[in-house]
Amino acid sequence: MTTRPQNAHQTRLLELLRDGGPRSRAELGDLVHMSRSKVAVELDRLAELGLIQNAGLAASRGGRRSGIVSLSPSLRFVGIDIGATSIAVAVTDGELRVLGKLQEPCDVRQGPDAVLGLALTLVAKLRDQGLLPQIHGVGLGVPGPVSFREGVPVVPPIMPGWDRYPVREALGRELGCPVQVDNDVNIMAVGEQHAGSARSVDDFLFIKIGTGIGCGIVVDGSVYRGASGSAGDIGHIRVAASGPTCACGNVGCLEAFFSGAALKRHATSAARSGQSPYLAARLAEAGKVRVEDVAQAMMAGDAAAMRLVRAGGERVGQVLASLVSFFNPGLIVLGGSVPSLLGHPLLAEIRSVVYRQSLPLATGNLPIVLSELSDSAGVIGATRGISDHVFSAP
Numbered sequence: 001m002t003t004r005p006q007n008a009h010q011t012r013l014l015e016l017l018r019d020g021g022p023r024s025r026a027e028l029g030d031l032v033h034m035s036r037s038k039v040a041v042e043l044d045r046l047a048e049l050g051l052i053q054n055a056g057l058a059a060s061r062g063g064r065r066s067g068i069v070s071l072s073p074s075l076r077f078v079g080i081d082i083g084a085t086s087i088a089v090a091v092t093d094g095e096l097r098v099l100g101k102l103q104e105p106c107d108v109r110q111g112p113d114a115v116l117g118l119a120l121t122l123v124a125k126l127r128d129q130g131l132l133p134q135i136h137g138v139g140l141g142v143p144g145p146v147s148f149r150e151g152v153p154v155v156p157p158i159m160p161g162w163d164r165y166p167v168r169e170a171l172g173r174e175l176g177c178p179v180q181v182d183n184d185v186n187i188m189a190v191g192e193q194h195a196g197s198a199r200s201v202d203d204f205l206f207i208k209i210g211t212g213i214g215c216g217i218v219v220d221g222s223v224y225r226g227a228s229g230s231a232g233d234i235g236h237i238r239v240a241a242s243g244p245t246c247a248c249g250n251v252g253c254l255e256a257f258f259s260g261a262a263l264k265r266h267a268t269s270a271a272r273s274g275q276s277p278y279l280a281a282r283l284a285e286a287g288k289v290r291v292e293d294v295a296q297a298m299m300a301g302d303a304a305a306m307r308l309v310r311a312g313g314e315r316v317g318q319v320l321a322s323l324v325s326f327f328n329p330g331l332i333v334l335g336g337s338v339p340s341l342l343g344h345p346l347l348a349e350i351r352s353v354v355y356r357q358s359l360p361l362a363t364g365n366l367p368i369v370l371s372e373l374s375d376s377a378g379v380i381g382a383t384r385g386i387s388d389h390v391f392s393a394p
């Protein structure tokens, strides 16, 4: 049974220690606007609960030296980021610093038993490394819509066998701690907000371009999930009346034109048709073309690869321009494997389309940037979400 604080003051103190590291009792009292004696009562209670510890004395501010407190060094959170084709599991301390992380290829279509089984195996490996004396909470993201309240995926288009599977309950039973289940793009947005490009930004969009495309929407500091948990499913916005068939069964979806999967398909045809000698050589050598190969072809000056990236950036940019007019974000962060591999050429194309097509009032102060946390955004966001839960009073 995980210990949780008893009131909102204790929650605030835990959040300050999580987000700002160890602080003196005097400083904490100032930050929560409480007298030294009142703050001492709450801190002593948190120490009794094993959530914080005393950590020496602060430098004198004149008069008696104030004691420093920190979160308990034994606090541990686990973040699990399940994508369409990979899984990452990380352990953090109470301040959400990653102490260890394992990542493996994994096809989510294998279903919940196999995929959650692999997640538990990776957790056990991290435990064998001595990183998990105990677990205070687990946050997990899956590549599809989720009922956040119930902790179950809901009609996820690319996850056969997962519809309404009791993920939270199953993992909670196995690991004996609170579990929070969210959409993979939402947890990445929260990760960027906690420790990446979106620190101190309250209204922003996080665009994940991986196998598919999704959007995390942060409004007034919190993730907006929509009435049934599918807000931000922008990969299936229809951008053309005809075109390739999407994984969802419709025609003309954004992600059928540009996503990791679509880019690999287009790059393979560029290799086969003789438009790209560079990609043709990669295809002949490896039997397939990866997004990495497109990035390298582009760097080597391959015109066909450059055209694919520009065409993709333009499609994404057009959808983002509409979203900017609708939502007026303060920041757009691009994350996931495709932007992290293609980098600035893709970013430049998207920026130019958004700035050209949106109204100046909405884009006057709108940075569009790459994710700072790259493939750690998801696991850090997942632990941030569950730590908010564990640090709140029941």
Ligand SMILES: [Zn+2]
Residues within 6 Å of the ligand: 235, 236, 246, 247, 248, 249, 250, 253
């Ligand atoms: Zn679709």
